Amino acid sequence: MTPSPESELAELRMANQIAANFRHHPDDQAAAEVANHLRSFWTPWMLERLERLVDSGGEGLDPLVVRAAALLATPAA
């Protein structure tokens, strides 16, 4: 399926918002918490769209989200 950039903004907005709510923690911890949150509540389809956003350069994405996305690639502990 061709990704539709416009509606992928939803994932960008939501992921950034999650990052903002964990930012008070040190980066490593925060990235792990964001990843954990995404794994618990996001359906695979949304995670794939997020991954595509990251792969396409991650413009507009919070760096914490980018780090979390990298963690997601590894299986949950």
Added chain:
Amino acid sequence: MTLLREPDRGTPSAPGPETVTLEIDGIPVSVPEGTSVMRAAALAGTDVPKLCATDSLAAFGSCRLCLVEIDGQRGTPASCTTPVAAGMRVSTQTPRLDRLRRGVMELYISDHPLDCLTCPANGDCELQDMAGAVGLREVRYGYAGANHLDAAKDTSNPYFEFDPAKCIVCSRCVRACDDIQGTLALTIEGRGFGSKVAPGPTDFLGSECVSCGACVQACPTSTLQEKAVVLSGTPRRTVLTTCAYCGVGCSFKAELNGEQVVRMVPYKDGGANEGHSCVKGRFAWGYATHPDRITTPMIREHFTDPWRPVSWEEAISHTARRLQEIQERHGGAAIGAITSSRCTNEEVFAVQKMVRAAFGNNNVDTCARVCHSPTGFGLKSTFGTSAGTQDFKSVDAADVIMVIGANPTDAHPVFASRMKRRLRAGAKLIVVDPRRIDLVRTPHIEASYHLQLMPGTNVAVLNAMAHTILAEGLANRAFVAERCEADAFEVWERFILDPANSPEALEVVTGVPAAAVRAAARLYAAGPNSAIYYGLGVTEHSQGSTAVMGMANLAMLTGNIGRDGVGVNPLRGQNNVQGSCDMGSFPHELSGYRHVADAAVREQFESEWGHPVLDRPGLRIPNMFDAAIDGAFRGLFVQGEDVAQSDPNLQHVVAALSSLELLVVQDLFENETAKFAHVFLPGTSFLEKDGTFINAERRINRVRPVMPPRTGKSEWEVVCEIATAMGYPMSWGSASEIMDEVARLTPTFAGVSFDKLDRVGSVQWPCNETAPLGTPVMHVGKFVRGLGHFMETPFVPTDERSTSRYPLLLTTGRILTQYNVGAQTRRTANQVWHHEDILDVHPHDAEDRGITEGDLVYVASRVGRIQLHARISERMPQGVVYTTFHHPISGTNVVTTENSDWATNCPEYKVTAVQVQLVPPAPAPEKGAEAVAPAEPVPVAGA
């Protein structure tokens, strides 16, 4: 059953053990201290004649009919006002008493029309009964003297009438309105013979009366009478059931003639309401048989085609085939369902099972997503489970009540009456709300503090309160040490003591003076019993989940959890929000809030269902809409919910719905969502349902059918048939078998069965081996998760801010007489109180824009624009406007945005940046031209 007449023992029960023994007409009886002689007599099996007494009200002692003789006492005291004493010997029937009582009755009857045979209350009138009981045979005074027989009837209220000619001035109605409802709408005017009951200087409709029905219920005569009884006669049989409107979950006696409901009377033994009700449950049930109801299945190719009525068989096989075709073409995850908080647990459980087993995915969500999903997240993270901590009764033991983002008088009226009783008795009140809700100042109640914060700053205020409590040494450190995780507390303590969380630092953001926050925090910490009650004004924010955790932190910090009178309590919106969440309709959780990633839990379901359950979460409602627009999601089953009216950013919702290949709507009416549907499956009203609802205090109440389904099928049967047609055989013999399956699969429901509910009335979960009769108060001695967990709650301001283009903040709420999207209440006489949504504008904001009372205005946000009539009001602070969302024509959700709670995607309904402008007067329509309907929603594309 035949008509259920609940015993009336004359005065309320007294608490405590039965330690006082006395004799009534020679029969010994033991009762608690403080019991009246009248009640003791009733318990001993003797009903003393009475008129002004009824056991829902404190004794008043005005009618003098209940006289008794007591050995060793002179005279004939009134038994309703005389307390029992040990060794007392009471006679209720003597020649002297007979004579006195007949004299009293004679006086009453001499000023009462003798039209018993044609009176609507014939057979259901205490005056009539008492005339019989005292053996009245003649009335010596004729009607020649002064009397009230010509007094005019007041029929202004749509549901009941007031016929003063029949009034015996017992003041039961006045006391019911004062003490039970707390509205104080009625007074006794004048004195002596000239005294009469009046709803102030006006008629009932124009008065303060909120039409709760308490006075009608208390009235011993036909003076206050339901119009339905006047019209169709007194009812003959009773079915006990539960109101289907709000999360209070009031128990009702549906009283019928044959299959026709004559009236709904609140049930005294109802655990949630104890005999009280509000206008919606008591009177506004007529929608259930409204002619707009659709009772035949319908299908169509495209949503712009006309509907084609079809048989159930065709509707079901068509639906199943289309769903399967979509899955074949677009993959297993391309379909899903939304369950409804209006439906029974059994109906909801059936839908989520269909999704997980027949659809084979986790794409199921519930409309609780848009209201209380943050409650689930926040309370689970801190306490370990997703539910309010107390029963409603607990508020009777509260010393300080903090109401945050809730307007109980309008949204949870029966609980509000209870809360107001406690406040009138002296409990202190803190209100945290941008709007000056009624509770802030109402007869005999005044909030100690009203923290009138800017919308979107709950977390900041809660943090500032916690900061104050810690910094000023007011924390209950012993409780924290014993009951909470030490490491998490330490981390949290450092976080919250940061000066950035002080009331002074946050004042600029919240708009609340630091001194007021500090004072409120001190009051909450002082308790000794402090209880928090909150509503959607907490959850429907970008930080809804964080705010819920903030409240849980406050309760743990001060030790206000785990006993009567305290706790953190969500006031749930819809009747079955709690139940629909409990039943596993979130895409990441199976019933009982257990994550789908938990292999052990999945295994249980898989072996019961004989089908694998996926271990990854499915789509939530807003994600479904995004995926529909994207093309990944193509088929949706919507159970009893009107997403095209209730969900935010309607243009986006409409775009999503219209891009679906198959939209199946199961509902009573062709609602806004059904306009985009391809299949319409007619649903059943609560009067046809057999099942259970769970209210905001986790109370599982029975819903019993008073008539067979008008559609010929229960909703869960239809769901089973679709699942079966898709190749997953699903069936139950009855709704009670569904609950049995829930009990087998869900530890907190292990002890629940219809049989038990029918025996004991209701239970509050957890209900299992350790608590066979349920759990009124949770977290006693230990949290569900073991130790309480303090969560850091950094305040992250919402992205939705006022700008120069959209300088005002819009927030939304409800009113008493309408319900949510109004699909039900708009189809009842409740329309007389609220026939359109109105925009409240602060006088300064109005003046700046040249707006005056009643003007038609545009309300525009970055996503859309609507028109509403304005009301100038100082209830909101300057810069904030307010409206309700009960009428589709006002399209409030055309302007609300896609913003949502960071953790749960619960929409941020409570904050939308808007501009308000006068609608320029339309040029006089040319001859033949059509005037534009005044309140038509005007969506603005893309802006």
